[in-house]
Amino acid sequence: MMQKKNKALSGVYVALLMLFLYLPIFVLIVFSFNSSKGYSWTGFSLKWYVDLFSNELILNSLKNTLIVALFASVFATVIGASAAVGVFSMQNKYAKSVIRSVTNIPLVMPEIVMGISLMLLFAFLNMSGFVPLIIAHISFCVPTVFFSVLPKLRQINKNMYEAALDLGCNPVQAFFKVVLPEIMPGIITGFLMALTYSLDDFVISYFTAGNVQTLSITIYSMVKKRVSPEINALSTIMFVVVLLVLLVTNIRSIKTETAKQKKMMHI
Amino acid sequence: MIRLNAKWTSYPYIVWMLLFTILPLLLVVYFAFTDSSGAFTLDNVKQSALYIPTLVNSIYLAALATLFCLVLAYPFAFIMSRLSFSRQKMMSMLIMLPMWMNFLLRTYAWQAILEDNGVINTLLTAIGLPPATLINTSGAVVLGMVYNYIPFMILPLYSIMTKIDKSILEASSDLGAGFFATFRRVVLPLSLPGIVSGVTMVFVPAVSTFVISGMLGGSGNYLIGDLIEVQFLGNSYDLNAGSATSLLLMVVVLITMAIFSRFETEDSEEALV
Numbered sequence: 001m002m003q004k005k006n007k008a009l010s011g012v013y014v015a016l017l018m019l020f021l022y023l024p025i026f027v028l029i030v031f032s033f034n035s036s037k038g039y040s041w042t043g044f045s046l047k048w049y050v051d052l053f054s055n056e057l058i059l060n061s062l063k064n065t066l067i068v069a070l071f072a073s074v075f076a077t078v079i080g081a082s083a084a085v086g087v088f089s090m091q092n093k094y095a096k097s098v099i100r101s102v103t104n105i106p107l108v109m110p111e112i113v114m115g116i117s118l119m120l121l122f123a124f125l126n127m128s129g130f131v132p133l134i135i136a137h138i139s140f141c142v143p144t145v146f147f148s149v150l151p152k153l154r155q156i157n158k159n160m161y162e163a164a165l166d167l168g169c170n171p172v173q174a175f176f177k178v179v180l181p182e183i184m185p186g187i188i189t190g191f192l193m194a195l196t197y198s199l200d201d202f203v204i205s206y207f208t209a210g211n212v213q214t215l216s217i218t219i220y221s222m223v224k225k226r227v228s229p230e231i232n233a234l235s236t237i238m239f240v241v242v243l244l245v246l247l248v249t250n251i252r253s254i255k256t257e258t259a260k261q262k263k264m265m266h267i
Numbered sequence: 268m269i270r271l272n273a274k275w276t277s278y279p280y281i282v283w284m285l286l287f288t289i290l291p292l293l294l295v296v297y298f299a300f301t302d303s304s305g306a307f308t309l310d311n312v313k314q315s316a317l318y319i320p321t322l323v324n325s326i327y328l329a330a331l332a333t334l335f336c337l338v339l340a341y342p343f344a345f346i347m348s349r350l351s352f353s354r355q356k357m358m359s360m361l362i363m364l365p366m367w368m369n370f371l372l373r374t375y376a377w378q379a380i381l382e383d384n385g386v387i388n389t390l391l392t393a394i395g396l397p398p399a400t401l402i403n404t405s406g407a408v409v410l411g412m413v414y415n416y417i418p419f420m421i422l423p424l425y426s427i428m429t430k431i432d433k434s435i436l437e438a439s440s441d442l443g444a445g446f447f448a449t450f451r452r453v454v455l456p457l458s459l460p461g462i463v464s465g466v467t468m469v470f471v472p473a474v475s476t477f478v479i480s481g482m483l484g485g486s487g488n489y490l491i492g493d494l495i496e497v498q499f500l501g502n503s504y505d506l507n508a509g510s511a512t513s514l515l516l517m518v519v520v521l522i523t524m525a526i527f528s529r530f531e532t533e534d535s536e537e538a539l540v
Contacts, residue, residue, distance in 0.1 A: 010346040014358075017343050021365050024376030024414070027386055031379065039379065039389045079280050086277020089270075099277070102284055105292075108467075110475030110520060112492050113513055116499050117291035120298060120506065139287045142280065154268055161269040171272060179271070202371055202478070207499060216371060223375045223482060232379075235372045242367040246360060 025239055032232035048233040055230060061218040068130065068205075068214060069198040072137030077191040079138065080145025081183070087146075088153040103147070106140045114140065115207030128210040136208040137198045144197060145190030152186035153179070295517075298510035311511035318494060318512060325490040326519065328405060328480075329473035332412035336420040336469045337462065339413070344424035344461075345454070348431070359425065366418050374411055374482050381407055381483065403485025411479040412469075419468040427461030428454075463530045471520055491516050 035045035052058060083099075090096050106114055118139065122132040156179060164174040202216035209217055222228045302308045347358050365373060380386045381401040388398040401407060431454065439449040473479075477492030484490070491512065498509030 010342075013342060014346060017339065018361065020414070021362070021417075024373065024380060025365060025368065027380055028372070028376045031386075038384055039382075039386045040393075079283060082276040083280030084277075085271065085273050086275065086280070089273045090277070099281070099284075102288060105288055108471065108520075108524065110471055110492075110516060112475050112477065112495055113295070113517055113520075114291075116495060116509065116513055117295045118287065119499060120294040120510070121287070121291040123506070124294060135287060139283075142283070146280075153271075156269050158269050175271070175273070179269070196367070200367075200369055202369070216369060219369065219371045219375075220478070223371060223378065231372065231375060235368065235376070238372065239368055242364065246364060246367070250356075250360060 025235070028232045028235045029239065032229065032236045034229070037229055048229040049237075052230045052233045052237075057213065057218055058215070058230070058234070061213045061215045064130075064212055065199060065215040068134055068137055068212075069195055071134045072141055072198045073191055073194040075134075076138045076141030076194045077145050077187060080142040080190060080194075081149050081187050083142070084146050084149035084153060084183075085179075088150065103143045107143050111140075111203035112207075115204040118204065119207040122208060122210075130212055133205060133209050133212055133214075136204050137201065140201070140204060141194035141197055144193045145187070148190035148193065149183055149186040152183040156182045295510045295513055298507050299514045302507060311507045312514070314508060315511040315515050318491065318515065321489060321494055322491050322515060322519065324488075325474050325492070328409055328488075328490070329412065329470055329476075332409045332416065332473045333420075333466055333470045335409065335413045336417045337466065340417055340420035340424055340465065341458075341462075344421050344428050347421075347425050348428035349433075355429070359422070362418050362421055370415055371478065371482075373415060374479055377407070377411055377414060378402065378482055381410075402483060403487060405484065405488050407483040408480050408488050408490075411483045412473045412476065415479065416469040416473055419472075420465040423464040423468065424458060424461040427458050431457050459530060463527050467524060467527050470523060474519065474523075475516055 030041075031039060032048055033044050033046070034041055035047060036042040083103075087096055087099050115136075118132070118136045122128070160182075161174060161178050164178045165171070169177060200216070202220060205214050205216060206220065219231065219234070222231055299311055300307060300309070302310065347355060350358065378385070382388070383398065383400070383402065385402070387401060391398055435453060435457075436449060439453045444452065474490075475492050477490065477496045480488050480490040480493055481496075495509055495512050495516065497503050498505055498512060
């Protein structure tokens, strides 16, 4: 009896919290189809979607965002993954822990502080345009790659690596044949995280972008004007895209898991 | 663990780190203690003392938001950790999904709901009630912070709570402990590392925000982040004064982390990685 009551109570609680998380998004989606600007329903319309796709500024910022994210995440992955391998190779415990702590700085410091500090540097070096923005993005993306690769290196089976060496590989070959395939999942996770961080970033871009318009910066200048229904349309599209990506990746991972289980059963 | 001999592959990163993480932070310190001609001065730092009330207000609102996040997230994370594996996966996806949406858009959604002509007030007038002032209040700022950062509280709490074995809870109740005794003497101590990392992960972005206060707080809720924004990009442009204000914020963050790292065990560091 008590158990049942508890279960019902926790169900209600979970539902309420979900409502809190999703209600705002739901409101945006509904009003993106409203035919008037305000928040009283006046009829269905796709007007704001048409407006959105004819808005040069938004399309251009989207292009800039993609360019920055692509460059930043590729460079960050290369730098971060090789840094993880290098730090893993170090014997000096003190040096290792210093590097780990410094790598943590961009993750724990407030974004605004990282933003203004890089802004000062670029002002000092007199840099502007895409390069400083991409540098700034690489700086906050590298730590995520670093920390997703490092644990994978620790998990590598010692015997496998030694077997490769015994069977005639030199250390470089053994690295590419054993170590790299083993840490690949970490590198891919790191890359995807870096990509999403970069796509989503506002605060650091805001301080380091100069005159480059990224999507977040354009959104910020639009939301400052309060009511702008194209933003509702944009939110709806972004939500649907994210939902689809998550569904596809999750279905894939569930499928591979069930396939694995089936394989195990056959053995 | 295997032993590799590839130290050199970390050298590009070490250079990068020195140039683009350490050097910029040193520049903040340098600018804070110099005037516009580059001469040493303490004026900026002295002047930043004027902003202590703003800082106190930021700390107060961020602490309030952190407390609300903790109170709301704790039972949720516990319920979630007791579900079946596939349900847990689904739940954590549902928690993360809104996080994947740009946070400007999430905050904008609350603007649309709370505004004078927004969703709530439209509904209120439609049923004949007087409209309420919801936006441009400190309540709206706290709400915005809770909404944006609550996943940062739920996820670390949940990941630590999944490690609490069901048999420990059963043992506690078999030995005669009631619901509250089990909570206080078993669940709470075991989940402490999750609380510590959740609290810092919510408090740090909340205390330094300028977007949420700017969009939901109006002119009456000026936070330390707003101040830094106008000193670097706005109408009171002054890199030296702005650096001093940023230094003040950095000190607050470092003190917060120092306080909470005292509760941290080795476990919680693992949980973060």
